[in-house]
Amino acid sequence: MFWxxxxxxxxxxxxxxxHDGKCRRPHxxxxxxxxRLSGTxxxxxGPKKNMLTDFSCVxxxxxxxxxxxxxHYCLNETLQTDSPTSEFIAKWIYEQLKPQLPLLTAVMVSETQSTRVWYQPETTFNNHNTHNSSQE
Incomplete structure (x- = not known):
């Protein structure tokens, strides 16, 4: 498996x-x-020989x-939610990127140096995408 x-x-x-704390205020x-993209x-x-996918495409x-x-946006507006938590943002990014990056398996979002959230759909735990779509 390549990651x-x-x-x-x-x-x-x-x-x-x-939110019941200070995160209720705009900040x-x-x-x-x-x-993370993964495949076997x-x-x-061709020009992408021996690559899982080209970094420049990603x-x-x-x-x-x-x-x-x-x-430089207000995420409440652009993500159309009243609660754009790190968890929500990670899932939202995953859903936006997956159609264009079929090997996408997970997204991590960090809003500070000591906090991070990983989103990985349950289906990818047991059902990894094991081939490139261009090879089907």
Whole structure:
């Protein structure tokens, strides 16, 4: 099994409408995101030979999502929720990226240096995507 990880950062504000503490107030974070793709087969020919997938392709997809919805936005507005927690953000990013990155298996979101959340759908625990879609 190969695991490929790509990280990116973004700055954003949010507030947790129903939180019983200070997170109810608008505030910002410097978010760190790591996405994980996994598979067992590498490309066998062409410009991506011996790659699980090309890092530049992953970067492009992540950059598009970051620019359109995440960086320097109010996440309550762009993610259309009254409670954009790290857990919610991780799942939301996964759902947005999965159609374009079929080997995606997990997303990590960190809003501080000491906190992080991993989202991995239950189906990926026992049913790893073991081949590249381009090889089907």
């Amino acid at each position: 490929l990880e790509k990280s990116f950062t973004f700055e954003a504000m949010h507030y947790l409408t129903f 910002g974070h410097s978010y760190q995101v790591t996405i 087969k590498l490309e066998t020919q 970067s492009r997809v992540c950059q598009n999502l970051k620019e359109k919805y995440l960086d």
